[in-house]
Amino acid sequence: QTPASSPSREEALTAVQIWLDAQKDFEQLPAISAAIVHDQELVWSGAVGMADMGAGRPATSETLYSICSISKLFTSVATMQLRDQGKLRLADPVGKHLPFFSIKQKFEDSTPVTIESLLTHSGGMPREADYPYWSGPDFEFPTKDEVVARLSGQETLYSSQTTYQYSNLGMSLLGYLIEEVSGQPYEEYVRQNILDPLGMSDTYTEMPEQHIGGQLAKGYGSITRQGDRDEVTFFTANGIAPAAGYASTVDDLAKFAMWQFRLRGDREEVLHGYTLAEMQRVHFATPGSTTMRGLGFSVSARDGATFVGHGGSCPGFRTQLAMQNKDKIAVV
Numbered sequence: 001q002t003p004a005s006s007p008s009r010e011e012a013l014t015a016v017q018i019w020l021d022a023q024k025d026f027e028q029l030p031a032i033s034a035a036i037v038h039d040q041e042l043v044w045s046g047a048v049g050m051a052d053m054g055a056g057r058p059a060t061s062e063t064l065y066s067i068c069s070i071s072k073l074f075t076s077v078a079t080m081q082l083r084d085q086g087k088l089r090l091a092d093p094v095g096k097h098l099p100f101f102s103i104k105q106k107f108e109d110s111t112p113v114t115i116e117s118l119l120t121h122s123g124g125m126p127r128e129a130d131y132p133y134w135s136g137p138d139f140e141f142p143t144k145d146e147v148v149a150r151l152s153g154q155e156t157l158y159s160s161q162t163t164y165q166y167s168n169l170g171m172s173l174l175g176y177l178i179e180e181v182s183g184q185p186y187e188e189y190v191r192q193n194i195l196d197p198l199g200m201s202d203t204y205t206e207m208p209e210q211h212i213g214g215q216l217a218k219g220y221g222s223i224t225r226q227g228d229r230d231e232v233t234f235f236t237a238n239g240i241a242p243a244a245g246y247a248s249t250v251d252d253l254a255k256f257a258m259w260q261f262r263l264r265g266d267r268e269e270v271l272h273g274y275t276l277a278e279m280q281r282v283h284f285a286t287p288g289s290t291t292m293r294g295l296g297f298s299v300s301a302r303d304g305a306t307f308v309g310h311g312g313s314c315p316g317f318r319t320q321l322a323m324q325n326k327d328k329i330a331v332v
Contacts, residue, residue: 009043013036013043013044016034016036016044017046017048020032020034020048024048024049028223028227028229029049030049030050030051030053030059030217030218030220030229031047031048031049031050031051031058031059031063031217032047032048032049032059033045033047033059033060033061033063033065033249033250034046034047034061034250034331034332035061035250035251035253035254035330035331036329036330036331037254037257037258037261037328037329037330037331037332038327038328038329039258039261039262039328040258040261042251042254042258045061045250045251045254046060046061047059047060047061047063047250051063051216051217051218052213052217052218053218053220054218054231055213059217061249061250061251062202062249062251063215063216063217063249064202064204064208064211064215064216064217064247064248064249065216065217065247065248065249065319066207066219066246066247066312066314066315066316066317066319067246067247067248067253067312067317067321068244068246068312068313068314068317068318068319069168069243069244069310069311069312069313069314070253070310070311070312070319070321071171071205071237071241071242071243071244071245071246071312072171072242072243072244072296072310073256073296073297073309073310073321074190074194074195074205074246075171075174075175075190075242075243075296076119076174076279076295076296076297077194077270077271077279077296078178078189078193078194079115079119079174079177079178079295079296080271080275080278080279080295080296081194081270081271082178082181082182083115083275084271084272084275087181087182088115088177088181089115090114090115090116090119090295091114091115091116092114092115093112093113093114094112094113094115094118094123094173094177095112095113097115097177097180098173098176098180100148101113101151101173102151102152103125103151103152103154103156104152104154104155104156105155105156106155106156106157107124107156107158107159109159110124110156110159110160110162111159111160111161112160113125113156113160114160114161115174115177116283116295117160117161117170118167118170118171118173118174119174119283119293119295120164120283120284120293120294120295121164121165121166121167121170121293122160122161122162122163122164122165122284122293123156123160123161123165123167123170124156124157124158124159124160124161124162124163124165125156125157125165125167125169125170125173126154126155126156126157126165126167126169127165127167127168127169128167128168128169129142129146129147129150129151129154129169129172129239129240130147130150130153130154131146131147131150133237133240134315136232136233136315137233138233138235139232139233139235139315140235141235141237141238141239141240142238142239142240143238143239144172144238144239145239146239147169147172147239147240148176154169161284163286164284164286164289164291164293168240168243168244169243170243171242171243172239172240172241172242172243174242175241175243176242178190178242186205186241186242187205187206187241190205193270194270197269197270198255198256198259198270199255200248200252200255200256201252202215202248202249202252203246203247203248203249203252203253203256204246204247204248205242205245205246206236206237206238206241206245206246206247207235207236207237207245208247209234209236212234216247217317218231218316219231219234219314219315219316219317220232220316221315221316231316232315232316233315235314235315237314244312244314253319253321253332254330254332256321257321257330257332258330260323260325261323261325261328261330263276264277278295279294279295279297280294280297280299280308280325281294281299282294282299283295294308296310297309298310298311305324305326305327306324306325306326307322307323307324308322308323308325309322309323309330319332320332
């Protein structure tokens with residue numbers, strides 16, 4: 001039986017909604033929005049709780065949230081589009097395309113930091129640019145120019161392609177590389193070549209200030225001693241946007257998952273099917289660890305099934321996109 005024809009489908013979806021509502025209360029969360037996808041069907045999407053507790057504005061499946069590091073998937077797709085166009089190679093040293101790539105290489109025997117090593121977080125790069133942007137209450141993210149200005153004062157943490165080290169700095173540099181290679185601003189390139197073709201009109205490369213007080217959810221911090229949550233200051237990721245800046249809805253991320261499920265074999269839509277398959281297989285794994293990386297994608301195994309996707313956690317927000325390709329089931 002397919003999920004659409006299963007007589008227990010409605011019971012299962014009712015249980016899902018009851019469970020989400022219970023999780024909201026047990027975890028004292030303001031709101032949860034969620035979507036369930038099977039192949040090309042949006043099986044269910046909805047929400048529990050308040051997108052803005054002070055205003056009493058309920059969350060929906062169309063509520064905008066920061067998706068933070070899921071931004072990296074769009075940066076990775078853009079990079080692979082340019083690879084397929086012959087404008088770059090995964091083996092290219094980053095400095096070939098970014099003349100300002102001046103980070104100090106601490107290890108004399110290291111191979112170059114390549115585009116592929118940035119995509120797999122194995123370039124030995126520091127986790128962050130040289131600014132305290134994760135520190136509240138203002139979360140002041142640097143501009144691209146500010147990131148570049150301090151790059152020469154930073155140094156690698158490991159030899160390239162030897163160690164997994166998650167790096168927002170590395171993915172931000174890929175965003176700058178996309179601008180250099182394409183000749184377009186990052187936001188313009190992604191909008192024109194990924195978001196618009198996929199009908200993702202509710203996805204933004206930066207937190208959309210124009211939707212404050214409306215479609216955009218308010219971010220909330222950790223539970224205080226008083227048992228409540230303080231509002232988090234609105235932020236934009238600026239020069240870190242290619243790694244952590246995006247905002248989206250569960251309905252739009254469901255479209256993103258559907259596109260990946262139909263992009264199989266010798267088919268092309270935004271990207272070639274073979275290229276997506278290449279991105280979602282393991283390219284770097286830490287021996288003895290469950291950490292596995294594709295090109296931009298995280299890869300994990302649970303209960304005999306393989307999952308691909310990415311998570312995101314920014315001040316006030318947390319998001320997860322998980323896709324099980326064999327059965328074409330995704331959850332946001």
